[in-house]
Amino acid sequence: MTPLSITHPLGDWIRQQLPSPFAAIANGLIAVIAIAMLVVVTAIFLVWLERKVCARFQARLGPTRVGPFGLLQPVADAIKLLMKENIRPRTVDQLAYFLAPLLPITGSFLVLIVIPFDHNLQVLDPDAGIVYVTAVSGMGILGVLIGGWGSNNKYSLLGSMRAGAQLFSYELSMVLCMLLIVMASGTASLRNIVLSQQGTILDWWIFKLPVAGLVAFLLFIVSSTAELNRGPLDLSEAEQELTGGFHTEYTGISFSMFFLAEFVNMFAAAGLGATLFLGGFLAPQIGWHPVDQLLAFIPGFIWFAAKAYFLIFLYMWTRWTFPRLRIDHLLSLEWKFLLPASLANLLLAATLVLFKWVIP
Amino acid sequence: MISLNRFAGSVSALLKGLGVTLNYIVHPKRVVTREYPENRETLTFPERFRGQVVMPHDENNDHNCTACTLCEKACPNGSISILTTKNIASKRVLGQFVYRLSSCTLCNLCIEACPFDAIRMGHGFEMAGYTREELDLILNKKEGR
Structure with a gap:
């Protein structure tokens, strides 16, 4: 593991000012606070964006009243949720009930730590970054399972069991898509995966592996939609069937933790997709020098945000277009279609990599 | 497969x-969303917007109603009462077109029933009042025809 400072100048300055153990602690604290701020700001912004984009897809306006363009609406919502009484139903398992809301937000926080936002803007770059991401992203579903079990309510239990079944199924094809990128780039560290895509747009893994890259990208979008519990695959909270699923019994701050984690998770998954397939923080180079110079002038974290928000738009687009699947259709889609397809795609990519049939 | x-x-x-x-x-x-109270003057509506029922009057304050009571019979809520009267030639004419907005669901059935186009759906939508009696409207401007 190679710990990287948030930014070199700031980290170096702190190292000069403080003796060595304290400097490391101070740098780590700054990194944690920065990620925590990102989690809060992203969650609030994405709530606004979701409502606005959803409204425009349905020929409505969305929030317009609170603040300019309704930008302060999620802040008002957050204040309302914080002021509400945190009801504890009599029959719940207290430990599980109050532990569960903390886990999903922790999981997305831990994923954001390894995402490379720019050349020097990554908190930690473990060599097995992909493995780490798959491990900690399961915490979100763990929280859903514990919350549904601890609520002691049949709707919550059904919702959380569905979430579990969905995770164990879709995790497979998602990991196979990630494995394809690991195989093609020869590294599992997220920073090195980004650096392996240097060059023009055609060097991004979505295009560099002919057909296999694009198929893997589409499979990744579908399976991560299921992982994120977002429509049309949001079976675990299906409000029409399960009255909200796993968060039926939750109110106030506990509910808002689940709610915010959902949005931060979406940002983390979109950032992961951008890192793996769309060249992460690299500027899109088209091979024509003057334009490339101009594009490279824009800092990397802006490119990262642009790519991540493009993927977020894709998630929202599919959510507000398609109706929800039935649970058996959902599972047969994974086991009978997506899993064989991703295995075949992995084989195809392996052949391409073996014979070096990649776009130069 | x-x-x-x-x-x-x-x-x-x-x-x-x-x-x-x-x-x-x-x-x-x-x-399709229209923003509301600030732009009350410039607010426009789609042609088929269904607000409260109105009775169009021409320049002599005359209307097309013949007091045939088809709209009264068509109304599923009993929101319309046609009170008739007799004119000088002792012919039955409209006395008062009583329209109870408080029980109207803006379903358009009375307009479809009317053979003379005497009533239509207007664009009025600010229907709040302090008492129920404020919502009992008389649509015709003068008695008789």
Whole structure:
């Protein structure tokens, strides 16, 4: 593991000012606070964006009243949720009930730590970054399972069991898509995966592996939609069937933790997709020098945000277009279609990599 | 085993759905929501917007109603009462067109029942009042015809 400072100048300055153990602690604290701020700001912004984009897809306006363009609406919502009484139903398992809301937000926080936002803007770059991401992203579903079990309510239990079944199924094809990128780039560290895509747009893994890259990208979008519990695959909270699923019994701050984690998770998954397939923080180079110079002038974290928000738009687009699947259709889609397809795609990519049939 | 034909059909149907929603987001003019109270003067409505029932009058303050009571019979809520009277030639004419807005559901059935186009759906929508009696309206401006 190679710990990287948030930014070199700031980290170096702190190292000069403080003796060595304290400097490391101070740098780590700054990194944690920065990620925590990102989690809060992203969650609030994405709530606004979701409502606005959803409204425009349905020929409505969305929030317009609170603040300019309704930008302060999620802040008002957050204040309302914080002021509400945190009801504890009599029959719940207290430990599980109050532990569960903390886990999903922790999981997305831990994923954001390894995402490379720019050349020097990554908190930690473990060599097995992909493995780490798959491990900690399961915490979100763990929280859903514990919350549904601890609520002691049949709707919550059904919702959380569905979430579990969905995770164990879709995790497979998602990991196979990630494995394809690991195989093609020869590294599992997220920073090195980004650096392996240097060059023009055609060097991004979505295009560099002919057909296999694009198929893997589409499979990744579908399976991560299921992982994120977002429509049309949001079976675990299906409000029409399960009255909200796993968060039926939750109110106030506990509910808002689940709610915010959902949005931060979406940002983390979109950032992961951008890192793996769309060249992460690299500027899109088209091979024509003057334009490339101009594009490279824009800092990397802006490119990262642009790519991540493009993927977020894709998630929202599919959510507000398609109706929800039935649970058996959902599972047969994974086991009978997506899993064989991703295995075949992995084989195809392996052949391409073996014979070096990649776009130069 | 999913046949390729069916698979292609499903994918094209999904893409078609995505196209429909994309069309909404790239054409901001298709937004149907109207913002309200600040622009009350400039507010415009679609042609088929159904507000409260009105009775159009011409320049002599005359209307087309013949007091045939078809609208009264068509109304499922009993919101309309036609009170008739007799004119000088002792012919039955409209006395008062009583319209109880408080029980009206703006269902348009009375307008469809009317053979003379005497009433239509207006664009009025601010229907709040302090008492129930304020919502009992008399649509014709003068008695008789």
